[in-house]
Amino acid sequence: MPAPPRAVSGGKQVVDYEEFYRREFGRMVTLACAVSGSWLTAEDVAQDALLQARQNWDRVGRYDQPGAWLRRVTIQLASKRLRRARVEAAALLRLGSTPTPLPPGPEEVETVLAAIRQLPRQQRAAVVLAYLEDRSVREVAEIMGCAEGTAKAHLFKARASLARILGEGDQR
Structure with missing residues (x-):
């Protein structure tokens, strides 16, 4: 049974970060995969987004919808990875090499x-x-x-x- 949200000053509720992480990690992997197109990087993107949430948890945990903030960060990070992968693929093509296909x-x-x-x-x-x-x-x-x-x-x-x-x- 997850712990109930803890109260903070000003009447706002803050969800425990560990509970938030367990609830959101799989969802963020799916979101990152759909946006970036890569199962191989999706878990890293989700971890990076959740790390940003952890680093800013004093603020993010007080949001009415911390999951919305996390999704926006995940989309931004996945998009950035996709752009980087496209640039790398173009460079490999110019060099005459082909990228390894995804499993x-x-x-x-x-x-x-x-x-x-x-x-x-x-x-x-x-x-x-x-x-x-x-x-x-x-x-x-x-x-x-x-x-x-x-x-x-x-x-x-x-x-x-x-x-x-x-x-x-x-x-x-």
Whole structure:
């Protein structure tokens, strides 16, 4: 049984960091994988995001939704890793070398993740938050730092693209 949140001055509740870590780590790995497109770096990204949360826990732990802050940091870190990987891949191609392929996961999961990886970064993040984490459009918008209408647009475009991508795979 997890410990109840501890009270702090000003009436705010702070969740115990260890409880927060246990609850959020797996979710952040999934989010980081969907955004960065790499299972190999997702765990590192999740660890880095949770480390930032730990280093700032006196402040983050007092937020109404510390998980939203963590998701925003995770998306930013995963996006940064993705940009870095693209630059490295381009450099390897210029040098005539090819990057090592990622090990495949279970076929169905890999098919869906491959389709999600084809989406633009904001659509990938919105899909993971809404469908893998079962968050409302309002929560998606808050976490991504955009208007609800923008979050809805990301989700609408992502669903249309995923239907097209996954539909094409079924016809082969």
